[in-house]
Amino acid sequence: MRVVIAEDSALLRKGITLLLQEAGHDVAAAVGDAELLLRAVAEHRPDIAVVDVRMPPTFRDEGLRAALLLRSEFPETAILVLSQYVEERYAAQLLAGDISGIGYLLKDRVADADDFLRILDQVTGGGTVFDQEVVAQILVRTRRQDPIQALTRRERDVLQLMAEGRSNGGIAGTLGVTPGAVEKYVTSIFAKFRLPPSENDHRRVLAVLRYLDG
Template sequence: MRVVIAEDSALLRQGIVLLLEEQGIDVVDAVGDGEALLRSVAEHQPDVCVVDVRMPPTFVDEGLRAALVIRNRWPDIGVLVLSQYVEQSYAIDLIDSATSGVGYLLKDRVSDVDEFVAALGRVTAGDTVLDPEVVKQMLARSRRQDPMATLSPRERDVLAAMAEGRSNGGIATLLVIGSAAVEKHIRSIFLKFGLHPEDGEHRRVLAVLRYLGA
């Protein structure tokens, strides 16, 4: 596994380098801002990047924006974003950029070496990794909104089948209905949950999360 690290704190950056190298992971570069990260990725073509959300010059979302560029330009390179606090919009933006090979963790997780390295390996392998606290807050928000109350019994059946990972064709077979009916029910679910077309394929994931939260 070849890794590029982007973290503005020199102390934390070096700490992550040492942590990964002790695990036998090849850290090919470690940089302190978003522009340097993009140059490094272009040069080294790593397997995965570890990226801090907030970096110079404004310390708002430069790291996240650089991560999104990486996912667009080099879709085969995994990106694991680290954040000091849970920021759901950042997590959603990251997942919207790709359906695999991305992760969003709180920086506290770095102290658990096994957990951090395992998450890095999963992202490199193409999985999506979300910090448990992010999932917890997303589910809590879903419960407060109680979107399930607006669904018809058939829409609940369709959503339950979606949560099992079934495709539209699989749902149609399971419920003995036509594919057009399945698409109609899914569109209705998205509408009732306030999930818009610009959310892309991530609408399915969000709908299932709300179902699980209910």
């Protein structure tokens, strides 16, 4: 297969290059930053790009953002992210669309060279390989971002009845609790949805809209 490597560590970049060449693969380019990665893929149209997450100039998420761009512009090129870090936001975006030909491995959890080559073949062939730790962190991020997941079962019951147009008194009668208890549930829902008191917004309507959207 034809491969492009993007890794800012010269030593690791050379090591991956030699490993792939010894396995009979064609390393079309081995570069050290995201801009060169984009140019190399556009020029060589590789079967797969092996991409680090943190590269120059800021060493934050340039590699992963470049991988997302490649996924959009060159969907025929598989992407294998190989990094020490889990960048939750962009990793989640990789999982949001077509996940065939996508992989995300943590460097310190790659068992050996044979495993790496096997995974490379699998991803190039249209497979999907995500390290368990990567998936776990994405799921945690997703739960943090979805306030509905933070609601208790009773709060969800109250919110559902709110969505049906019930008043606090009507909700209390349906659930068999006091109006004061309903008021506490509603206040908790507002807090978890980050809906502070406002003269311009109807928090009850906004909470229902978020519930329906979720």
